[in-house]
Amino acid sequence: MILYGSSMSPFVRKVLAFASEKGIELESRPVGVGDTNPEFRAASPFGKMPALVDGDFGLADSSAIIHYLEALHPDPAMIPADPRARGRVIWFEEFADTILMGCGAKMFFNRVVAPLFLKRDGDLQLADKAEQHELPPILDYLERVVPAAGFLVADRLTLADIAVASPLVNFGHMQVAIDPERYPRVAAFAERIHSRPSFAPLIARERAFLERAKAA
Ligand SMILES: N[C@@H](CCC(=O)N[C@@H](CS)C(=O)NCC(=O)O)C(=O)O
The missing domain is CATH 1.20.1050.10 (Glutathione S-transferase Yfyf (Class Pi); Chain A, domain 2)
Known part of the structure; x- marks a missing residue:
């Protein structure tokens, strides 16, 4: 899975740290604010970071990405069921x-x-x-x-x-x-x-x- 964005962004850092705590490997591709990298722009319709690409599937919002990762890899659970x-x-x-x-x-x-x-x-x-x-x-x-x-x-x-x-x-x-x-x-x-x-x-x-x- 590829994650576009610079960890200087708290939203990107949140996803990288969350994935690391769950033992999920993300390929980090740093991009800057306003970056015109075409793959990033295709993954993030509004140019916001982070954007995740998992094969033919993509998400461009840190919370959406986190919920996706949590559902893909439920252990260790980072979003309690209670x-x-x-x-x-x-x-x-x-x-x-x-x-x-x-x-x-x-x-x-x-x-x-x-x-x-x-x-x-x-x-x-x-x-x-x-x-x-x-x-x-x-x-x-x-x-x-x-x-x-x-x-x-x-x-x-x-x-x-x-x-x-x-x-x-x-x-x-x-x-x-x-x-x-x-x-x-x-x-x-x-x-x-x-x-x-x-x-x-x-x-x-x-x-x-x-x-x-x-x-x-
Ligand atoms: N709700 C989004 C917010 C993402 C966001 O605002 N990211 C900022 C960087 S901290 C950004 O990409 N700004 C560039 C822009 O607005 O053009 C999320 O949680 O991913």
Whole structure:
């Protein structure tokens, strides 16, 4: 199976980490924002990453891809069957994709993607406003729901942990530290999940890539 997209995208990283935790091999084909690679464009009708190609079948949305992979390879189950646990897992994924990254994207796009990769100025005021006003209540919420140890749902690793941890990598790439004094649980959670073999090599590669892009 081929996965198009750069792991710098939290949606791509979520799928790569999810597949890695399940022992599914994906052939990663990095593409950038606005990439005109014809195979990628054929796989992703709106040019969004990630896009998956599995033979004659394709999907271009991280959640759709994750549900497909979970159905193809049910073990280890990362989306619980228990109704409440499943509901919580899907909530955390939605929260991560739309609320946490809704804020993070304003910061990451304008501070990193626009200047480094699109070679144009980002809207730094928008980024600063998001960091000052949008981010604190989101992290306050997370601090209330993240456990002091272990995982978000069902006392085991699920999609919820992967989904929430993924955008937190982007904050790290922008040197927006999760203050361990104010958010001790969130900071420890990020450290716990980011040190897993499903995340750590991706993060190291992304950091090196960003350093090279800054130096260029
Ligand atoms: N809901 C989609 C969101 C994907 C998405 O917005 N990806 C961004 C990168 S983080 C993208 O491809 N942006 C390029 C564009 O909008 O042209 C998913 O979960 O896959």
